[in-house]
Amino acid sequence: MFYYGLGGNVYFLGLRVLWSTGNGMSGIKVTKRASNIEYAIRDVTIYTKDLIANNRKIYNLNIGDPAAFDFKTPPSLKEALCQAIAQEDNYYSPSEGLPALREAVAHKEKKINNVDITADDVLVTEGISEGIQMLLGAIVEKGDEILFPGPTYPPYISYTRFFDGTPVSYETIEKENWQPNIDDLRKKVTKKTRAIVLINPNNPTGAVYNHKTVKEILDIAGENDLPVISDEIYDQLTYEKPFVSAANVTTDVPVVILNGFSKVYQMTGWRLGYMYFKGKNKHLDALKDGVEKQCRIRICANTPVQIAATAALNGPQDFVKDIVERLKQRRDFSHKRLNEIEGVSTTKPEGAFYIFPKIEGIGKRWKDDKDFVISLLKATGVLIVNGSGFDPVYGKDHARIVFLPPISELENAYNALEDFIKKGQ
Ligand SMILES: Cc1ncc(COP(=O)(O)O)c(C=O)c1O
Incomplete structure (x- = not known):
């Protein structure tokens, strides 16, 4: 009881x-604010405890961590980190980040994304996750609304709630490969809206937005005097479509770009990211100041890791092409194999390393998508994430699968999924 x-x-x-x-x-x-926090991607791991205790094999397809699979941190970065520690670069660094790293970020953004910024526009964070927290901490007052794509990366929902705001999702359309419904977005702007978030390439759907779509979103923000927050952590991980940064589309609308080193440089566990502010007429000065104050209260990001990240940005980048090529094979395999399973259908991700299939029979054979995910885990050891964890409306009846493991591992997991669906547990 x-x-x-x-x-x-x-x-x-x-x-x-x-x-x-x-x-x-x-x-x-x-507090209610703490006890109500949800993060479906890791909340589902709670259900693996008994299985692990019974030595059951778990297929961990829930967390987007390349370094946990065969995408290893490049050796030159590991050397740079060890060297920084050995040569006593173990001090607190400036709260905004090491000047050399902020400079390297500005160069990278120019070279890769054709964005003109200076080192002063950049703030270094302990991963984008900290950046989301600080940014929403500086924007959201009680009752304020933040607009984000549905489905979305869950911390945008959770931190908006944490700061007593109201998360509002705009539709992204599955049959259009999860492209944003611009009319829906326009309709959902209210007097309480404080920012529009976009995630491009998207987690969990893998959608990549073209220039026209990014511009339409920025135009709506511009018409309503709102900043755009654009999460671009998968900027270099696209397959066919080129990536367009929101900071490269117009100079009029204030944008805050979030990016980091976890996915492209495979430094997930080192925890490092950055944000930069790009706007006209001092539009973003107060917001940047609010984030800088939070940077100071948490002292600084990890100093030796910042030195390694500087080396990552200034060194050769050819390994990125190799990552994309290997991911593309896993994406193609996942897309084909999942669509072969009766009762499963999925669009083809255009970027990142997630696939977001729709599962038939939810609401009938399984109570909801979480029940499906937990039943699948218990029966097969395959651990994926319920789509409703990414948006209760636009994500439900779906599940997010990480396609980072080698194809042989994915094949075993998809066979188990097929078996489970056929048996109808
Ligand atoms: C869209 C998006 N933003 C941010 C993050 C977290 O990034 P970081 O490791 O830099 O905190 C993730 C991780 O999965 C993500 O998918």
């Missing part, structure tokens, strides 16, 4: 209760 939920809460008949410690004191209350 009592059971333990997330965050150590104790429930009785579905109600959260305070737990007596036995010395007359009740358990320490947790």
